[in-house]
Amino acid sequence: MPHDTAEPNQFRKVDVKTALQYGQASGLAPLASWVQQFVTEAMIPEAPYTGGLATTMTLGNTDGFSKALEALSNTWIEGRQPIGEREGILCEEYTFMGGVSTARARGLNITPIKADHEGMLAYGKGGLADILENWDASTGQRPHLMYTVTIGQNPTGAIMGPKRRKEIYELCVKYDIIIIEDEPYWYLQYPSAMSGTHLETRSSTGSSFLDSLLPSYLAGDYQGRVVRLDTFSKTVAPGCRLGWLTAQPTLIERIQRITESSTAGPSGFVQSLIAELILGPDARDSKNSAKSSGWNNAGWCRWLEGLRGNYERRMNTMCDILDQGRDVISTPKRLRFPSSSTIDSWDIVEKTPAYRFNRPGAGMFVWIEVLYENHPLTAHFAPADLAAALWVLLTHKPYLVLVMPGAIFGPTVQIVKESGWKFFRLSFCADEDEVISRSTTGFINGVAAFWQMRDRDEVQALIDEAHAEDIEREMAAMSPGFC
Numbered sequence: 001m002p003h004d005t006a007e008p009n010q011f012r013k014v015d016v017k018t019a020l021q022y023g024q025a026s027g028l029a030p031l032a033s034w035v036q037q038f039v040t041e042a043m044i045p046e047a048p049y050t051g052g053l054a055t056t057m058t059l060g061n062t063d064g065f066s067k068a069l070e071a072l073s074n075t076w077i078e079g080r081q082p083i084g085e086r087e088g089i090l091c092e093e094y095t096f097m098g099g100v101s102t103a104r105a106r107g108l109n110i111t112p113i114k115a116d117h118e119g120m121l122a123y124g125k126g127g128l129a130d131i132l133e134n135w136d137a138s139t140g141q142r143p144h145l146m147y148t149v150t151i152g153q154n155p156t157g158a159i160m161g162p163k164r165r166k167e168i169y170e171l172c173v174k175y176d177i178i179i180i181e182d183e184p185y186w187y188l189q190y191p192s193a194m195s196g197t198h199l200e201t202r203s204s205t206g207s208s209f210l211d212s213l214l215p216s217y218l219a220g221d222y223q224g225r226v227v228r229l230d231t232f233s234k235t236v237a238p239g240c241r242l243g244w245l246t247a248q249p250t251l252i253e254r255i256q257r258i259t260e261s262s263t264a265g266p267s268g269f270v271q272s273l274i275a276e277l278i279l280g281p282d283a284r285d286s287k288n289s290a291k292s293s294g295w296n297n298a299g300w301c302r303w304l305e306g307l308r309g310n311y312e313r314r315m316n317t318m319c320d321i322l323d324q325g326r327d328v329i330s331t332p333k334r335l336r337f338p339s340s341s342t343i344d345s346w347d348i349v350e351k352t353p354a355y356r357f358n359r360p361g362a363g364m365f366v367w368i369e370v371l372y373e374n375h376p377l378t379a380h381f382a383p384a385d386l387a388a389a390l391w392v393l394l395t396h397k398p399y400l401v402l403v404m405p406g407a408i409f410g411p412t413v414q415i416v417k418e419s420g421w422k423f424f425r426l427s428f429c430a431d432e433d434e435v436i437s438r439s440t441t442g443f444i445n446g447v448a449a450f451w452q453m454r455d456r457d458e459v460q461a462l463i464d465e466a467h468a469e470d471i472e473r474e475m476a477a478m479s480p481g482f483c
């Protein structure tokens with residue numbers, strides 16, 4: 001990147017001198033205008049907005065969500081304001097706690113909605129319609145906001161197809177709810193893991209990669225009630241602290257006012273690096289575009305497709321090994337045969353499923369439900385204690401794996417207590433295939449060894465270790481915003 005350029009057009013000017021100056025809340029002009037063009041012409045061209053979607057740069061999705069909440073909700077303080085003034089937000093049954101913590105800090109009433117492999121349920125017990133129709137006003141106002149991660153949901157890996165999306169959107173129309181769609185994993189949709197129902201083609205975006213992705217809520221947002229969050233955290237690096245927010249223009253204007261009086265625009269250094277990467281030297285040298293080394297839309301999509309391919313391979317590496325470890329040998333029995341028989345004894349082994357999981361259609365995580373009811377000592381320990389024991393055992397030699405306990409992703413105490421202990425979240429994103437193979441093998445061996453344990457004292461010792469002060473502190477320290 002040059003120190004200085006004479007380029008008079010601010011939409012083409014990418015240089016260190018500009019990057020070092022105070023910038024606009026909307027973002028560095030060349031990058032912000034590329035984002036605007038990419039979103040409206042390539043990513044979501046079908047959005048039914050008369051004047052088009054509007055975008056503004058953020059410091060990533062955590063920042064985008066916090067600003068959207070500031071624009072769209074009032075804070076509530078327990079003990080100072082009547083419960084009837086308390087506003088609320090809906091979210092998935094298990095969700096990314098960074099979002100929940102932000103909403104909780106504003107005093108919002110967090111209301112989880114039952115979810116399955118496609119994410120939030122529209123209908124059925126605990127689904128969106130059920131919760132809204134039977135709203136319990138003693139807990140606060142009926143929520144007017146929804147926080148949702150629809151593609152490669154963190155932690156469950158759920159991926160929402162078009163039919164469910166339409167049902168949820170229509171319920172949001174009926175109950176006047178604004179959808180805040182947080183989609184860091186949208187680009188990581190894995191063709192090999194998607195079921196037929198998901199493979200509905202989009203209107204052509206001009207890129208076969210973008211055409212292969214499920215559409216955003218924005219694509220059908222005929223009422224302007226969707227706010228979408230995108231980030232460079234999962235496509236370039238989390239340390240960029242850079243992303244963007246897409247919504248109707250009125251809201252974008254409010255978000256920019258909030259940015260001016262809080263974070264100010266994102267770092268000029270980072271924005272100019274990303275601008276240089278995507279737009280390249282032709283961003284400032286319009287006469288010499290033949291020299292362009294910028295990625296532009298096509299290169300950006302190639303990069304995303306490459307990332308998707310790598311993560312898909314890692315996901316399959318992990319899931320192939322997990323498939324092998326699902327069933328563990330339980331209750332070995334020796335059958336004795338009469339002495340006249342040519343064989344005098346026979347070992348019978350029964351296989352029991354120790355866990356179940358769905359191969360994620362997108363994202364970075366595998367969500368595993370451990371079936372503690374099938375453990376040989378299930379009658380002697382509370383399932384939550386067995387879960388704590390297994391978690392500790394997995395950290396011991398020779399297994400040496402640290403899995404995220406499901407409880408960390410439970411938005412309410414009730415969910416944590418009722419079912420949080422059933423789940424572990426495994427991540428296949430941050431390591432090479434070889435490390436993923438090694439640690440997933442450690443996981444399945446650890447589970448198998450746990451199922452062989454018959455000595456109650458041995459299991460109790462693991463539970464005691466889990467309850468030891470330092471481990472509880474470590475687990476607590478992981479929870480806020482740990483991705």
Ligand SMILES: Cc1ncc(COP(=O)(O)O)c(C=O)c1O
Nearest residue numbers: 060061062096149154231233483
């Ligand atoms: C669902 C979800 N939203 C937001 C984030 C954080 O995004 P950012 O780094 O852009 O703030 C994460 C990180 O793991 C996430 O999983």
